Each structure stands twice: as structure tokens, then as C-alpha cells.
Amino acid sequence: MKEDFLHYVWQYKKFSLHGLKTVRGEEVVLLNSGQYLQQAGPDFFYAQVIIGGQKWAGNVEIHVKSSDWYIHNHEQDGAYDNVILHVVWEHDAEVLREDNSEIPVLELQHYVDKSLQDSYRALSATKSWIYCENELASINTFVLGNWKERLFFERLQRKAAPVTALAKETGYDWEAVLFCFMAKNFGLNTNGEPFFKMALSLPFTVVRKESFEAENIEALLFGRAGLLQGDYEDVYARSLQQRYNYLAHKYRLSEFYTGGIQFFKHRPDNFPTIRLSQLAQLYHHHQNLFTQIINAASIQELYDIFKVQASPYWQSHYRFDRESPKKRKALTAPFMDLLIINTIIPFRFAYAQSLGKEISEELIALLGQVPAEKNAVVDKFIHFKVPVASAYDTQSLLQLKNEYCNKSRCMQCAIGLELLKSSPLKL
Structure with a gap:
């Protein structure tokens, strides 16, 4: 699996939008997948999602694995401070913001048609x-x-x-x-x-x-x-x-x-x-x-x-x-x-x-x-x-x-x- 496929799936909503939940079990409602600008920083800008009943507006970062966040050193880059949702294919590690709050993770592999x-x-x-x-x-x-x-x-x-x-x-x-x-x-x-x-x-x-x-x-x-x-x-x-x-x-x-x-x-x-x-x-x-x-x-x-x-x-x-x-x-x-x-x-x-x-x-x-x-x-x-x-x-x-x-x-x-x-x- 490669990130470009995940970008495609997210951008064009090629996954089931019903019953979405974070890995912590919070309900996710996708309002806007954001703009795919293909520039430095997060993958999608200006996204809008409802997580656990709370509406969020910000950026979405996509990786094959959650741990890629640290491999790419995003924790040291202020451009990723406004990430509201971490979309991954496989969740294998928690990702924390600078204030130690956990970034919600959506594991896509459960929602993409075989x-x-x-x-x-x-x-x-x-x-x-x-x-x-x-x-x-x-x-x-x-x-x-x-x-x-x-x-x-x-x-x-x-x-x-x-x-x-x-x-x-x-x-x-x-x-x-x-x-x-x-x-x-x-x-x-x-x-x-x-x-x-x-x-x-x-x-x-x-x-x-x-x-x-x-x-x-x-x-x-x-x-x-x-x-x-x-x-x-x-x-x-x-x-x-x-x-x-x-x-x-x-x-x-x-x-x-x-x-x-x-x-x-x-x-x-x-x-x-x-x-x-x-x-x-x-x-x-x-x-x-x-x-x-x-x-x-x-x-x-x-x-x-x-x-x-x-x-x-x-x-x-x-x-x-x-x-x-x-x-x-x-x-x-x-x-x-x-x-x-x-x-x-x-x-x-x-x-x-x-x-x-x-x-x-x-x-x-x-x-x-x-x-x-x-x-x-x-x-x-x-x-x-x-x-x-x-x-x-x-x-x-x-x-x-x-x-x-x-x-x-x-x-x-x-x-x-x-x-x-x-x-x-x-x-």
C-alpha cells in the first residue's frame, strides 16, 4: 500500500462514509475532505469533520502507518500543529500534539471496498x-x-x-x-x-x-x-x-x-x-x-x-x-x-x-x-x-x-x- 492510493481514496471519498469511527471508537462524520494542494505541510488543507459530536476545521495528514508521523519528523514541524485528523491505513502508534493531546486516528483499511x-x-x-x-x-x-x-x-x-x-x-x-x-x-x-x-x-x-x-x-x-x-x-x-x-x-x-x-x-x-x-x-x-x-x-x-x-x-x-x-x-x-x-x-x-x-x-x-x-x-x-x-x-x-x-x-x-x-x- 502506498500513500498516493490513500490520497486518492480520501480525496474522492472512495470508502464507506457510514459508521466511521476513530481507533478510539469516536464517531466520525466527514463534511469536507479538504483541498489537496500537494505542497509542503499536511496533505489536505481546510478539511471539516465532526469527531465525537465536536466539529473541527483544519488539516488532515495521511500515512500508511501511524508511526510514519515520527519517521517524517512531523512532531518537530509547526506546520502540522493544525492537524485535526490522522488518516492511516494501519494504526500502529499513538501520535501526540505538542500539548500531549492525542490526534484522532481514522484507520481506512476497514472502510475501503476489497x-x-x-x-x-x-x-x-x-x-x-x-x-x-x-x-x-x-x-x-x-x-x-x-x-x-x-x-x-x-x-x-x-x-x-x-x-x-x-x-x-x-x-x-x-x-x-x-x-x-x-x-x-x-x-x-x-x-x-x-x-x-x-x-x-x-x-x-x-x-x-x-x-x-x-x-x-x-x-x-x-x-x-x-x-x-x-x-x-x-x-x-x-x-x-x-x-x-x-x-x-x-x-x-x-x-x-x-x-x-x-x-x-x-x-x-x-x-x-x-x-x-x-x-x-x-x-x-x-x-x-x-x-x-x-x-x-x-x-x-x-x-x-x-x-x-x-x-x-x-x-x-x-x-x-x-x-x-x-x-x-x-x-x-x-x-x-x-x-x-x-x-x-x-x-x-x-x-x-x-x-x-x-x-x-x-x-x-x-x-x-x-x-x-x-x-x-x-x-x-x-x-x-x-x-x-x-x-x-x-x-x-x-x-x-x-x-x-x-x-x-x-x-x-x-x-x-x-x-x-x-x-x-x-x-
């Missing part, structure tokens, strides 16, 4: 992947649809938080913020952080001025990323070095080296040289990128914006001074999708929030046009017959797996709660 207990145990029984895997296909589509929307925005809020934080730091210079997070996601998981630091080190006013000349913006990105430190033979590499040194002097750019940029374990098309060149070309071709990103009304418009490729030198190189067979190195559709999912959607959400605008339906519609992501988690949900049609679905399901299934938060999950409300699950 079928609900069996359903909970079945839901939390060990399975091959997640607890409810065999029941997923039977979940009401309305319940699943509403829950997926909630999951999507939980994940989106998390992704948008650092965007909002940087916006505050920069005085809401949204163009600079977009540049930083665009750079981060061009770097993918391995080089994302170094690319982000590189972008932070480069004033966006400089990017804006120099983006009209492709080699200048490429020189700035490669220079700040520390990729121009070498005695190169190629004319193009030496040209970038000269341009960067001139621009660094012109704009009084401080010495900076990101460090940590990796080529190892990357497919050549994901080498940092290729991705930085593509990023430079993106800003060279779209000086008004911020406006275009914000105003794009369809996924196709975003795809059109991202139709850029690495500069001519990189069509026949992956590293400086190492020629390779010529290949057009344009942004692929899957890479564009990653940028839309991880950069554009969170950025537009954060920007709209700053303006007090509601664009939830707009973002769902946009992401609904992006193909579903392909990964092991999504494959498993598909295996268990969960419908997956777009990136909106996959983002929701990733949030479900990472934040609920992996953390055994079945009692905070709409699917888990729906299964408990339905007919008893089989162990």
Missing part, C-alpha cells in the same frame, strides 16, 4: 514495461484525449521555462533568445550545450548586422565555437579565420572558447561543422527569422523557412582540409521536425505567454501536422495499441512515460484513476 483494493494491487503489479500496459487499449477515448492534452502542456511548460528565463535575462530580446535556442537544437544532444554557450557569447546585434554576408556569419559562429583554431591549408578556412579576427576586433568580442564540441559518435551529416554552416545559412537567408517563425500559420510554412543547406565549401567537406565526395547537405525533414518540436513550438508558447495570449489550440494544430516521432518509447505504446498519429501524440506519451509511468505516479495519472473506477482489474 474490489478497489484488488484493482489498485493489480494496477501496481509488476508488468513487462508499465503497470497498466494490458489495459491501455481499453481506456475511454475521451479520457485519453483529455489526458494527452494535459500531458502535452505539462511537457511544453517544462520546455518553455528556460526560454522564458532567458527572455527575462535579456530584457525580452526575443530575437536573441530565438537565436540561442535555435543554436542549441542545431547542436542536438551532444553539442547542444556548447552551441548554446556560443550563441550566448555573441551579441545578436552583431549577428543581425553580419548575417547579410554569408561568410561573415559563418566566421562568427565557427570562431565563437572554437573551430577556427588551427593552421589550415584550405583557402576557405584561412578566409574564415581572417574574417573572424577582423570581426572580433571590430565588435570588441571578448576571448571565448566553448569547449566540449564533439565529432565523435556523430554521423558525418551531424558534424558540428555542418550544423553550424546550416545555422549560418538560415540566418543569412532569413534576416527576419523571428517574425517568420512567429507568424507561420502551417507546418509547410515552417518547412519552407528551413529549406537551407550548408555553404558550398561544406558540400565537399566535413572537416577543414579534408575533402570528401560532393554531397548536398540540406536540412532533412526529420531534422526540421526536431527543430519544430523542440525549438519553435516551445518558443512560440513562451512568447505568447509573455503577451498574455492564448494559443493552445493553435500549437496543438501545428504539432498535429508533424509526423510522429520514432523511438523505443513510442514503439512500445504502439505495441500496446495506443493510437499514435502525430508528434502531438508522441510528445504527450513521452511525458506520460517519463513523468508518470517511470515514477509510479499511477494515482496522479488519468489512466490509472480511470482504471480504478472501472471494473476490478485482474491480477
